[in-house]
Amino acid sequence: DGGITQSPKYLFRKEGQNVTLSCEQNLNHDAMYWYRQDPGQGLRLIYYSQIVNDFQKGDIAEGYSVSREKKESFPLTVTSAQKNPTAFYLCASSIARHGIYEQYFGPGTRLTVT
Amino acid sequence: LAKTTQPISMDSYEGQEVNITCSHNNIATNDYITWYQQFPSQGPRFIIQGYKTKVTNEVASLFIPADRKSSTLSLPRVSLSDTAVYYCLVGADNNAGNMLTFGGGTRLMVKP
Numbered sequence: 001d002g003g004i005t006q007s008p009k010y011l012f013r014k015e016g017q018n019v020t021l022s023c024e025q026n027l028n029h030d031a032m033y034w035y036r037q038d039p040g041q042g043l044r045l046i047y048y049s050q051i052v053n054d055f056q057k058g059d060i061a062e063g064y065s066v067s068r069e070k071k072e073s074f075p076l077t078v079t080s081a082q083k084n085p086t087a088f089y090l091c092a093s094s095i096a097r098h099g100i101y102e103q104y105f106g107p108g109t110r111l112t113v114t
Numbered sequence: 115l116a117k118t119t120q121p122i123s124m125d126s127y128e129g130q131e132v133n134i135t136c137s138h139n140n141i142a143t144n145d146y147i148t149w150y151q152q153f154p155s156q157g158p159r160f161i162i163q164g165y166k167t168k169v170t171n172e173v174a175s176l177f178i179p180a181d182r183k184s185s186t187l188s189l190p191r192v193s194l195s196d197t198a199v200y201y202c203l204v205g206a207d208n209n210a211g212n213m214l215t216f217g218g219g220t221r222l223m224v225k226p
Contacts, residue, residue, distance in 0.1 A: 004157075035216070042201065043158070043216035069139070090157045105157025 003027065006091050008076035013112045014084075021076045021109045032074035033092040033103065036060060043090060049074055053102035078111065085113045123221040132189045134220050138200060139183050147185045151180070151193045152154030152199045152219070159190040161200075189222075197224045 004025045013019045027030065031050050035043040045058030049068040068074055074093075078085045082090025088110050092103040119137040126132045137191070138147070141165055146165055150158035164184040175188040189196060199219040 042218045045215070088155070092157070102160040102163065103150075103158075105159070108155065108157050110155070 001016070006089075006109050007107035009107065009109060010026060011109055013018055013111070015113055015114050016071065016080045017079050017113075018080060019085075019111065019113075021030055021078065021089055021111070023074045023093075023103075023106060024072055025074075025093045026072060027104060028071070029094070029095045029104070030071070030092035031094045032068070033094070034058075034064070034066065034076045035090040035092065037090060037108075038087040046076065046089075069072075071094075078088055078113075085111060087111060116213075118204055118217050120200075120217065122208050122218065125223045125225060126192055127225050128193055129191050131194070132222060132224075133201075134187045134189075134200055134222070135184060136187070137184045138202070138204045140193065141182050141204050142206065145192050145204045146204070146206060147156045147176065147182075149174070149187045150201045150202045150203065150216075151174065152201065158201060158216070192224045194221075194224050194226060196222065198222060 003022035007022045014097045033048040034046040036046055037043050044060050046060055046064050047055055047058055052068055052071050055066050055068050063079055065077045088108050090108045092104045092108045128221060146163055148163040149161045151161050152158040162171055162174050162176045164178050164179050169176045179188045199221050201216050201219040203216060
């Protein structure tokens with residue numbers, strides 16, 4: 001089955017610790033994204049990557065870091081500098097074909113920092 | 115990126131047709147209009163996308179007037195399982211990639 005996997009589904013960390021969220025896709029998509037969603041809110045873009053070894057900041061990149069060493073993988077690190085890291089994190093990938101753009105989302109990781 | 119405005123919430127009953135309208139007054143020439151559906155604690159799912167006039171698939175229809183400043187997602191004969199948040203997005207593949215901006219969405223509640 002092709003798709004996007006995120007692990008783990010739930011993650012608990014102590015304040016001050018860095019934590020890395022995994023995102024893997026086998027859809028052969030070039031672009032990958034990380035979003036953050038707070039309760040009752042829409043999605044906000046953290047980082048995106050169009051090709052391997054390249055990524056760009058989104059609207060709320062402060063306190064986060066990413067890497068894109070392989071096409072299939074786009075891990076997100078939530079650093080201790082992120083002031084309010086508790087949220088639902090969603091990874092997505094996309095391909096453009098004939099002007100139609102769809103983003104395919106993973107199941108999400110719910111991060112709780114105490 | 116074009117800003118979108120849609121109702122915060124809507125209620126409906128099973129079997130009814132639901133129309134959710136989205137305003138995007140500053141849509142650009144190369145922007146597409148895309149709708150996503152999101153259930154609680156899940157990632158959004160693509161529903162439908164269009165550029166102009168009408169698009170229909172097995173799930174929904176999308177109506178876009180000639181000026182493209184708004185669009186209407188139509189869900190025929192909704193069921194309880196259609197209770198979800200629906201996002202209207204406007205964007206295009208520019209040099210920054212497939213940048214789509216998710217607003218707050220419309221929370222649809224389908225009642226029995």
